[in-house]
Amino acid sequence: xxxxxxxxxxxxxxxxxxxxxxRDPDTIEDEAPLFGGDLGLDSLDALQLAMxxxxxxxxxxxxxDEAREVFRSVxxxxxxxxxxxxx
Amino acid sequence: MKPCLWVTGLGAVTPLGVGIxxxxxxxxxxxxxxxxxxxxxxxxxxxxxxxxxxGIVTPIHPPGAWSRTSAMAVAAVAEAMTMARLRAADAxxxxxxxxxxxxxxxxxxxxxxFHADPDGRDAPLAMLSHPITATGDRLDERLxxxxxxxxxxxxxxxxxxxxxxxxxxxxxxxxxxxVAGGSDGLCRLTFTGFNSLGAIDRVPCRPFDRRRRGTSLxxxxxxxxxxxxxxxxxxxxxxxxxxxxxxxxxxxxxITDPDPHGEVVAxxxxxxxxxxxxxxxxxxxxxxxxxxxxxxxSMECAALKRALGRDLARIPVSSSKGQIGHTLxxxxxxxxxxxxxxxxxxxxxxxxxxxxxxPSIDLLHxxxxxxxxxxxxxxxxxxxxxxxxxxxxxFTPCETPVAPVxxxxxxxxxxxxxxVVTGVSVVGSAGSMGAEGCADLLTARPIDDAAVxxxxxxxAARARRLDRTSKFAALAVEHALRDAxxxxxxxxxxxxxxxxxxxASAAFLYRVFQRGPxxxxxxxxxxxxxxxxxxxxxIYLRMRGPAFVVADLAASADCAFAQAVELVEGAESARxxxxxxxxxxxxxxxxxSPLCSDAALHATAPSRSDLASAIAIETAAAAxxxxxxxxxxxxxxxxxxxxxxxxxxxxxxxxxxxAEVVVARSSRAVxxxxxxxxxxxxxxWSCADRLGENGVLGAVxxxxxxxRVGTGRAPExxxxxxxxxxxxxxxxxxx
Numbered sequence: 001x002x003x004x005x006x007x008x009x010x011x012x013x014x015x016x017x018x019x020x021x022x023r024d025p026d027t028i029e030d031e032a033p034l035f036g037g038d039l040g041l042d043s044l045d046a047l048q049l050a051m052x053x054x055x056x057x058x059x060x061x062x063x064x065d066e067a068r069e070v071f072r073s074v075x076x077x078x079x080x081x082x083x084x085x086x087x
Numbered sequence: 088m089k090p091c092l093w094v095t096g097l098g099a100v101t102p103l104g105v106g107i108x109x110x111x112x113x114x115x116x117x118x119x120x121x122x123x124x125x126x127x128x129x130x131x132x133x134x135x136x137x138x139x140x141x142g143i144v145t146p147i148h149p150p151g152a153w154s155r156t157s158a159m160a161v162a163a164v165a166e167a168m169t170m171a172r173l174r175a176a177d178a179x180x181x182x183x184x185x186x187x188x189x190x191x192x193x194x195x196x197x198x199x200x201f202h203a204d205p206d207g208r209d210a211p212l213a214m215l216s217h218p219i220t221a222t223g224d225r226l227d228e229r230l231x232x233x234x235x236x237x238x239x240x241x242x243x244x245x246x247x248x249x250x251x252x253x254x255x256x257x258x259x260x261x262x263x264x265x266v267a268g269g270s271d272g273l274c275r276l277t278f279t280g281f282n283s284l285g286a287i288d289r290v291p292c293r294p295f296d297r298r299r300r301g302t303s304l305x306x307x308x309x310x311x312x313x314x315x316x317x318x319x320x321x322x323x324x325x326x327x328x329x330x331x332x333x334x335x336x337x338x339x340x341x342i343t344d345p346d347p348h349g350e351v352v353a354x355x356x357x358x359x360x361x362x363x364x365x366x367x368x369x370x371x372x373x374x375x376x377x378x379x380x381x382x383x384x385s386m387e388c389a390a391l392k393r394a395l396g397r398d399l400a401r402i403p404v405s406s407s408k409g410q411i412g413h414t415l416x417x418x419x420x421x422x423x424x425x426x427x428x429x430x431x432x433x434x435x436x437x438x439x440x441x442x443x444x445x446p447s448i449d450l451l452h453x454x455x456x457x458x459x460x461x462x463x464x465x466x467x468x469x470x471x472x473x474x475x476x477x478x479x480x481x482f483t484p485c486e487t488p489v490a491p492v493x494x495x496x497x498x499x500x501x502x503x504x505x506x507v508v509t510g511v512s513v514v515g516s517a518g519s520m521g522a523e524g525c526a527d528l529l530t531a532r533p534i535d536d537a538a539v540x541x542x543x544x545x546x547a548a549r550a551r552r553l554d555r556t557s558k559f560a561a562l563a564v565e566h567a568l569r570d571a572x573x574x575x576x577x578x579x580x581x582x583x584x585x586x587x588x589x590x591a592s593a594a595f596l597y598r599v600f601q602r603g604p605x606x607x608x609x610x611x612x613x614x615x616x617x618x619x620x621x622x623x624x625x626i627y628l629r630m631r632g633p634a635f636v637v638a639d640l641a642a643s644a645d646c647a648f649a650q651a652v653e654l655v656e657g658a659e660s661a662r663x664x665x666x667x668x669x670x671x672x673x674x675x676x677x678x679x680s681p682l683c684s685d686a687a688l689h690a691t692a693p694s695r696s697d698l699a700s701a702i703a704i705e706t707a708a709a710a711x712x713x714x715x716x717x718x719x720x721x722x723x724x725x726x727x728x729x730x731x732x733x734x735x736x737x738x739x740x741x742x743x744x745x746a747e748v749v750v751a752r753s754s755r756a757v758x759x760x761x762x763x764x765x766x767x768x769x770x771x772w773s774c775a776d777r778l779g780e781n782g783v784l785g786a787v788x789x790x791x792x793x794x795r796v797g798t799g800r801a802p803e804x805x806x807x808x809x810x811x812x813x814x815x816x817x818x819x820x821x822x
Contacts, residue, residue, distance in 0.1 A: 012511075017553070017610075019551040019552070020551065021542070021547045021551065041547070042344065042553075043344065043608055044284075044342070044343050044609060044613075045608070045610070047283070047284060047285060047609035048608060048609050048610040051283065051605070051606070051607070051608060051609060054605060055606060063133075063285055064285070064300065071554075073273070074302070079660060085092075
């Protein structure tokens with residue numbers, strides 16, 4: 001999956017898994033902060049997103065303090081997924 | 088002067104041992120019971136640790152009806168009643184049971200099968216242990232008969248919440264003595280759920296420690312016997328401690344995360360202390376909720392600071408969870424037992440595992456081992472649950488026991504506050520309606536079976552975590568409050584639900600069994616806790632009064648109404664909305680209802696559609712002072728265990744020719760009950776005949792009755808809710 005596709009897939013998961021009804025995945029910016037920004041996500045969303053990324057993309061995301069860096073934005077998640085896959 | 092409530096009996100089953108003495112000596116010593124779980128397969132879980140109770144023997148009779156939860160409850164209640172030298176037959180004794188898991192461990196593999204094979208029609212007897220009412224029923228059979236039995240759930244505050252409800256029964260004179268507490272057994276659902284939330288530490292949990300990463304789950308049961316001091320003196324019973332204060336409320340903040348500022352919890356602590364007649368300088372110990380999750384412990388410290396101010400610096404605080412784990416619905420009961428013992432034995436229990444106190448949690452800790460102290464003038468016990476549902480209890484030492492007196496203990500006079508219904512609602516296939524619509528719901532034109540889309544009426548962003556039950560409940564409560572022209576803030580909410588989120592639990596478990604624990608959905612899990620709907624409603628509508636679920640099979644809605652009236656008449660909350668909301672459920676319709684309930688026997692037109700109904704209740708004085716329209720006042724209210732033959736005689740006859748009877752469903756039992764009263768010939772309405780069978784019909788019956796009285800269609804109305812071995816009767820009369 002090329003980087004743009006991967007980011008689009010993550011955006012789609014954000015909308016469907018976190019039940020953001022009416023939100024168009026394409027309107028989520030790659031760099032936009034996932035927490036505290038206009039998406040208004042919280043730690044429970046992070047856990048749900050991590051679970052669904054592991055299920056759909058086969059990559060286990062870090063937990064605890066390490067997770068903070070990875071969950072900054074769609075781009076940081078996608079970069080992490082790509083890195084694990086190529087490792 | 089308010090009556091003094093004595094704790095005269097204690098009973099506990101904990102991972103440290105069966106019985107309070109074994110538990111107590113090991114607690115004080117600092118022993119820990121958290122180790123790799125043996126009860127079920129934990130491979131693939133983030134942590135394999137839990138605090139298990141060894142050697143629980145579940146009885147064989149009645150077949151399929153027993154769970155580990157119920158077996159632990161019987162052991163704890165038997166111990167508490169033996170200590171109090173109290174038998175159920177000796178007086179009017181009530182029972183209040185808090186819990187969340189009930190027979191989940193025994194039934195979760197069956198649930199996964201039902202999910203996989205929706206056409207299987209067998210209802211295995213083991214499912215009898217599933218409803219959360221099963222524990223109260225087993226206690227009633229073994230140690231009763233109790234005059235009244237209440238089952239409630241408010242997640243991890245259930246046990247403490249049960250004790251607060253029991254105290255209100257005693258103050259209103261409804262019982263002479265009451266046994267209250269909580270029981271919860273470990274199961275795959277909660278173990279997997281808490282692990283999926285990352286809420287379990289990989290080492291035995293370390294409350295207040297800088298390195299804490301979560302809690303450890305546990306199991307057990309803890310119950311206390313409570314009675315009015317003057318009655319206890321007549322019996323010659325010795326007090327262990329006094330339950331001096333309590334407060335219940337909800338944060339209305341988030342389904343899993345506490346409000347970091349602890350604002351509502353601080354308010355509840357202050358209220359409970361004030362009710363106890365003590366002030367922060369007299370408080371000498373806090374048994375914290377202290378789960379060991381980063382968020383809980385920080386919030387609890389903030390709340391204690393806010394409520395107790397500078398006095399907190401000299402008040403020892405400890406959490407028992409590093410030793411017995413978080414026993415969920417039992418925790419409030421077990422920790423009440425522990426706190427009463429701390430008061431009576433002047434010995435503090437420690438926080439185990441606390442090697443490196445978190446510098447941001449600057450409490451006076453009791454690390455590793457307990458110690459004796461000169462005095463404990465008052466002690467606090469905190470219990471918080473998912474959805475921000477919180478209960479705070481305050482225990483104080485008793486005056487020196489006096490010699491038995493021969494005088495018969497006088498029951499306190501009823502508080503004199505009459506409760507009234509100020510708003511009602513029904514939301515479902517018939518639309519969404521208040522009193523005007525409800526008055527003619529059973530008489531008007533045929534109902535078109537168009538599905539209601541709750542999302543069309545809810546704020547999408549704020550409602551995104553609500554399941555269907557919660558959405559319909561939120562709509563019904565909102566409409567009832569609008570009908571009452573009342574605000575949500577400060578109101579409480581009691582939801583009646585017979586079986587909880589059965590289908591969703593079955594789907595969750597099926598997925599975990601098929602694909603392993605890491606496939607468990609962390610955002611789904613909180614919705615499987617029996618009290619989640621009430622948590623969601625309180626958050627969505629910002630209701631900060633008492634919030635919990637009650638269950639009594641097909642009479643759950645009647646039970647919710649009774650509970651809401653009790654909260655209002657006991658001045659626990661200015662206004663409470665009773666609500667029932669049931670999702671259409673295949674497993675309930677096919678398995679649980681036919682097996683556990685008599686209601687299904689009479690179902691003429693089974694319906695699996697979503698339906699919800701709510702009733703807003705407040706005191707007559709409060710309603711008048713805000714100039715509210717009063718639909719009806721609660722003229723009489725009866726609840727019983729057994730076939731109701733004793734209660735039918737107590738029911739007052741109809742005062743007018745046009746008085747009506749509204750029932751959830753017709754049955755021979757209803758005919759027989761009414762025939763024994765003066766109401767047999769009154770005009771009678773059956774909700775099921777009109778709307779099809781549904782678990783919420785008890786609430787619809789009350790809403791319709793109040794609306795018909797309130798709109799002048801009937802001068803008064805009787806609502807009867809009957810279920811196997813239990814029943815409720817309510818007379819609503821024109822204001």
